[in-house]
Amino acid sequence: MVSRPYYLLIRMSSGTEQREPDHVRTLGHEEYDPIGTAILIGIYFLILVLLWIFMYFVEFLGNGPTVVGMALTVVGLA
Amino acid sequence: MNIHTYEKVWIVASMVLIVGFIATITYGAVGPGIAMIDDDGGDINPDEINDDERFAEPGVEHVGGNEYEVTVVAQAWSYTPSEIEIPANSEVTFYVTSRDVTHSFSVVGTNVNTMVVPGQVSEMTAKFDEPDEYGILCNEYCGEYHHTMEGKLNVVPEDEFDLTELSVEADDEIDAGNETTITANVTNGMQEDLETTVSLEIGNQTQEEDVTVPGDGSEEVAFTVDSADLDEGDNDWTVTVDDYEESGTLSVVTPEGNESADGGDGDA
Amino acid sequence: MRNAYLDQFPDEARVIKAAFWSSFIALAIGGVLGLVQALHRTDVFRFIQSPDYYTVLTAHGVLLVIVFTIFFLVGTFTWAVTTSLDRGVVDTRFTWAWYIMMVIGAALAGITIFSGFLESAPSILGSELNADVLFTFYAPLEAHPFFYIGLVVFVVGSWLAGVDWFRTWLAWRRENPDERIPLPTFMVLTTTLFWYICTLGVSLSILVFLLPWSLGITESVNPLLTRTMFWYFGHAVVYFWLMPAYLMWYTMLPKFSGGKLFSDPLARVVFVLFLLLSTPLGIHHQYLDPGIAEGYKFIAMTNTMFLLLPSLLTAFTVVASMEHGARQRGGEGYLGWLKALPWRDPIFTGMALAGLMFAAAGFSGMINAGMNINYLVHNTWWVVGHFHLTVGTAVALTFMAASYWFIPQLTGKELWNRSVALGQVVLWFIGMTFMTNAMHRSGLFGLPRRTAEPQYQGFDFEPAVGTVGEINMQVALGAVILTLSLALFLLNMVMTSIGSNSESIPDNTYADTLSGAEDSPRILDNLKLWTAIAVVLVIIAYTLPLASIIDAGGLFGPDIEGFRLSTWVDPAVIESLSEVIR
Ligand code: HEM
Numbered sequence: 001m002v003s004r005p006y007y008l009l010i011r012m013s014s015g016t017e018q019r020e021p022d023h024v025r026t027l028g029h030e031e032y033d034p035i036g037t038a039i040l041i042g043i044y045f046l047i048l049v050l051l052w053i054f055m056y057f058v059e060f061l062g063n064g065p066t067v068v069g070m071a072l073t074v075v076g077l078a
Numbered sequence: 079m080n081i082h083t084y085e086k087v088w089i090v091a092s093m094v095l096i097v098g099f100i101a102t103i104t105y106g107a108v109g110p111g112i113a114m115i116d117d118d119g120g121d122i123n124p125d126e127i128n129d130d131e132r133f134a135e136p137g138v139e140h141v142g143g144n145e146y147e148v149t150v151v152a153q154a155w156s157y158t159p160s161e162i163e164i165p166a167n168s169e170v171t172f173y174v175t176s177r178d179v180t181h182s183f184s185v186v187g188t189n190v191n192t193m194v195v196p197g198q199v200s201e202m203t204a205k206f207d208e209p210d211e212y213g214i215l216c217n218e219y220c221g222e223y224h225h226t227m228e229g230k231l232n233v234v235p236e237d238e239f240d241l242t243e244l245s246v247e248a249d250d251e252i253d254a255g256n257e258t259t260i261t262a263n264v265t266n267g268m269q270e271d272l273e274t275t276v277s278l279e280i281g282n283q284t285q286e287e288d289v290t291v292p293g294d295g296s297e298e299v300a301f302t303v304d305s306a307d308l309d310e311g312d313n314d315w316t317v318t319v320d321d322y323e324e325s326g327t328l329s330v331v332t333p334e335g336n337e338s339a340d341g342g343d344g345d346a
Numbered sequence: 347m348r349n350a351y352l353d354q355f356p357d358e359a360r361v362i363k364a365a366f367w368s369s370f371i372a373l374a375i376g377g378v379l380g381l382v383q384a385l386h387r388t389d390v391f392r393f394i395q396s397p398d399y400y401t402v403l404t405a406h407g408v409l410l411v412i413v414f415t416i417f418f419l420v421g422t423f424t425w426a427v428t429t430s431l432d433r434g435v436v437d438t439r440f441t442w443a444w445y446i447m448m449v450i451g452a453a454l455a456g457i458t459i460f461s462g463f464l465e466s467a468p469s470i471l472g473s474e475l476n477a478d479v480l481f482t483f484y485a486p487l488e489a490h491p492f493f494y495i496g497l498v499v500f501v502v503g504s505w506l507a508g509v510d511w512f513r514t515w516l517a518w519r520r521e522n523p524d525e526r527i528p529l530p531t532f533m534v535l536t537t538t539l540f541w542y543i544c545t546l547g548v549s550l551s552i553l554v555f556l557l558p559w560s561l562g563i564t565e566s567v568n569p570l571l572t573r574t575m576f577w578y579f580g581h582a583v584v585y586f587w588l589m590p591a592y593l594m595w596y597t598m599l600p601k602f603s604g605g606k607l608f609s610d611p612l613a614r615v616v617f618v619l620f621l622l623l624s625t626p627l628g629i630h631h632q633y634l635d636p637g638i639a640e641g642y643k644f645i646a647m648t649n650t651m652f653l654l655l656p657s658l659l660t661a662f663t664v665v666a667s668m669e670h671g672a673r674q675r676g677g678e679g680y681l682g683w684l685k686a687l688p689w690r691d692p693i694f695t696g697m698a699l700a701g702l703m704f705a706a707a708g709f710s711g712m713i714n715a716g717m718n719i720n721y722l723v724h725n726t727w728w729v730v731g732h733f734h735l736t737v738g739t740a741v742a743l744t745f746m747a748a749s750y751w752f753i754p755q756l757t758g759k760e761l762w763n764r765s766v767a768l769g770q771v772v773l774w775f776i777g778m779t780f781m782t783n784a785m786h787r788s789g790l791f792g793l794p795r796r797t798a799e800p801q802y803q804g805f806d807f808e809p810a811v812g813t814v815g816e817i818n819m820q821v822a823l824g825a826v827i828l829t830l831s832l833a834l835f836l837l838n839m840v841m842t843s844i845g846s847n848s849e850s851i852p853d854n855t856y857a858d859t860l861s862g863a864e865d866s867p868r869i870l871d872n873l874k875l876w877t878a879i880a881v882v883l884v885i886i887a888y889t890l891p892l893a894s895i896i897d898a899g900g901l902f903g904p905d906i907e908g909f910r911l912s913t914w915v916d917p918a919v920i921e922s923l924s925e926v927i928r
């Protein structure tokens with residue numbers, strides 16, 4: 001569908017209620033489930049987790065030597 | 079509040095993410111034992127760095143076993159020492175401070191990295207398992223030539239590393255017919271005794287002596303040289319201990335009036 | 347009848363327009379300097395001397411993150427308060443007064459910085475006029491007193507702006523005693539409150555320590571103390587830059603998408619969290635500083651991580667609002683609705699791309715927040731990549747996109763060219779993708795930030811993937827695209843301003859909500875309560891670290907005098923150093 005810019009908004013009767021020609025239906029809070037948002041944000045979550053693990057365990061811990069506490073024995077540092 | 083179910087789920091997921099991050103960091107601290115730079119290094123007056131026990135002579139020191147201490151003074155735009163040598167398989171504690179403005183001491187390609195704030199001593203310990211050559215750079219702006227501030231950290235194979243120093247005392251001249259001593263002073267910066275051989279080569283002669291230099295101590299070896307074994311004129315000598323050598327020249331001169339009457343300058 | 351902002355509030359419109367133009371000028375100069383830096387560092391094109399690089403960098407930092415962002419902010423906030431309260435400011439003379447004060451402060455600091463380019467800068471008040479100290483001005487690097495004075499005047503101007511918004515709100519409150527604070531005003535007020543809390547630190551640092559010291563009244567400073575006071579302010583200020591962008595995402599973007607804001611209550615919660623947590627975590631910029639115990643760093647990290655929450659909530663709410671718009675426009679399917687969004691609208695697209703970049707920035711920000719992983723990235727170009735995504739794109743691109751809405755509102759003139767505007771926002775996105783991706787990658791092998799010539803004598807960088815040369819080319823290419831985008835933006839602004847009056851300017855409104863303020867507990871509007879808690883949190887987080895820093899180094903430090911780097915250096919040193927460089 002062709003999207004139209006905001007300047008074609010037509011001022012409606014009351015308050016800040018505006019409608020544009022592309023407006024094909026009105027969805028209230030009850031009728032609207034942001035399923036697409038849930039999917040997108042779920043993907044984002046996965047990306048964050050995977051990148052975090054990669055950055056911490058591969059990029060960071062693999063970038064030794066690293067500053068360690070003097071008393072502690074060093075385990076598993078490359 | 080009227081919060082959509084999906085959004086509630088997302089709030090929970092976000093909290094899980096946050097707690098997971100904190101848990102990872104905590105694991106890093108207790109598992110591999112990563113420690114943050116903190117206030118352990120204490121503070122120091124930048125004007126008194128030269129009188130400070132630790133910083134008066136910056137460089138590498140052996141603490142014992144595989145532990146070393148490296149002190150570094152940063153100033154615009156260099157590190158002292160600019161080149162650091164440590165052995166592989168060592169645990170090194172760095173002490174770094176600044177004479178002037180804020181710098182950093184960052185070992186490139188590693189996680190050894192600290193700010194160096196005037197008035198503070200940055201203390202950090204790291205283990206160096208493998209021989210390698212690292213660059214050191216300053217990543218905090220410290221003035222016009224900040225970009226030229228660099229150093230080197232060389233991790234050498236254990237068996238190539240020592241903290242031996244050699245200095246030699248010798249006369250420049252001896253009278254034909256006399257004897258002189260060439261004294262080698264060997265200092266051992268390691269805590270363990272150093273067993274080695276000091277040798278002197280002069281003319282076509284070689285003298286050797288086995289010594290045991292005590293840990294954190296020094297030993298003198300005196301070689302007696304008889305002019306009779308040498309040629310008239312200049313004789314090159316070299317004293318060697320392990321990889322270190324020092325050389326000089328010893329001239330054998332004929333004392334005045336002994337052979338000819340032309341002027342010499344006596345025994346000045 | 348046209349009902350643009352100009353028609354509703356003609357006097358306020360004039361001040362806001364002035365504030366926006368001040369910010370555009372800073373953006374224009376700062377952006378060009380950014381190009382100079384990118385080309386110089388990568389050795390693609392060097393036409394300045396490397397010592398001058400740091401003068402350029404100081405100007406780039408101060409102009410963009412202090413002048414550009416904050417001028418735009420005061421304009422946006424004034425618009426938001428008046429629009430949402432539906433009343434003008436109490437007295438526009440007061441509004442002009444703080445605006446002029448900010449201009450004077452910015453000009454004073456700016457002139458001092460730029461004077462650093464002069465062969466022999468004039469000597470005023472007994473010291474040379476320059477400020478090659480970067481925007482963090484870490485003592486004992488020392489700037490001319492005018493630099494510090496300029497900054498303080500600018501900040502005090504912004505304080506008065508806050509007073510203006512509060513006054514206007516209180517006036518409205520008297521007329522509307524029982525109403526909920528309209529969301530845009532709520533956002534402005536909470537942001538202003540944490541701005542007061544955080545700027546207190548940097549102002550004290552300047553007024554008590556740095557300014558007297560640069561004037562020669564006090565002898566020395568405690569570098570760790572002034573540094574800690576800077577960062578007490580330095581993290582909150584990043585949220586200060588971000589909040590006007592959030593305000594636009596919450597209150598305008600849903601409208602541009604053709605929908606409504608998904609949740610007003612959660613938006614309030616988000617801003618309350620920012621008020622509470624923006625300041626007591628500045629120590630996360632000092633993870634690698636000596637003289638601060640690890641425990642304080644850990645506390646700062648925990649606070650930082652929890653401050654991810656409001657941004658993660660924002661991501662959901664904003665995307666859900668866009669989806670709402672898309673579905674009202676006929677969008678279908680799990681992800682098919684994305685196609686129904688108004689992608690030809692530069693305002694929508696600019697903001698949406700800015701938000702997308704912010705999602706990426708969220709990832710690198712999490713890494714920055716992670717205390718010990720900071721050893722890997724601290725002061726590398728990774729960090730510069732990160733904040734060109736945040737302030738350089740999420741904020742700057744949102745501001746530019748918003749300008750396509752604001753300037754017609756403020757001038758009554760139609761945007762000169764929408765296609766150019768659309769191209770502009772897309773180019774910014776592309777340019778930043780190249781530049782910041784390369785910057786992030788180069789940080790991972792240790793390439794330092796703030797360095798004129800990151801090419802060293804004794805060693806080479808060893809990227810795990812790719813080459814240093816390829817990374818440099820991406821940075822340079824990105825910078826050129828960005829500069830082009832910037833030029834198109836300014837062109838559009840100028841052409842719009844000199845265009846002719848138009849009747850077809852849309853009404854000045856902001857987005858409706860699906861779940862409104864009436865769904866949220868009233869306690870959210872209790873600003874006194876939240877401010878009190880915020881202050882307590884700050885006291886908890888900062889008392890002990892500050893006490894131990896003062897205890898160790900004294901208020902005025904152990905005899906640490908100033909370093910005016912461009913004056914005290916022995917010419918012989920420079921000579922021998924430049925020898926080495928060649
Ligand atoms: C034309 C667009 C831009 C280009 C080409 C550009 C380029 C650069 C480069 C190459 C640096 C790194 C300097 C170094 O580490 O040595 C830098 C630093 C910086 N940039 Fe930008 N930039 C641009 C726009 C922006 C914008 C819009 C902002 C903020 C609103 C911004 C804020 C900063 C800040 C705060 C720094 C750090 C200054 C410092 O380290 O003291 N830049 N920029």
Ligand SMILES: [Cu+2]
Pocket residue numbers: 181182216217218219220221224225227
């Ligand atoms: Cu430096």
Ligand SMILES: [Cu+2]
Pocket residue numbers: 580581584628630631
């Ligand atoms: Cu921060």
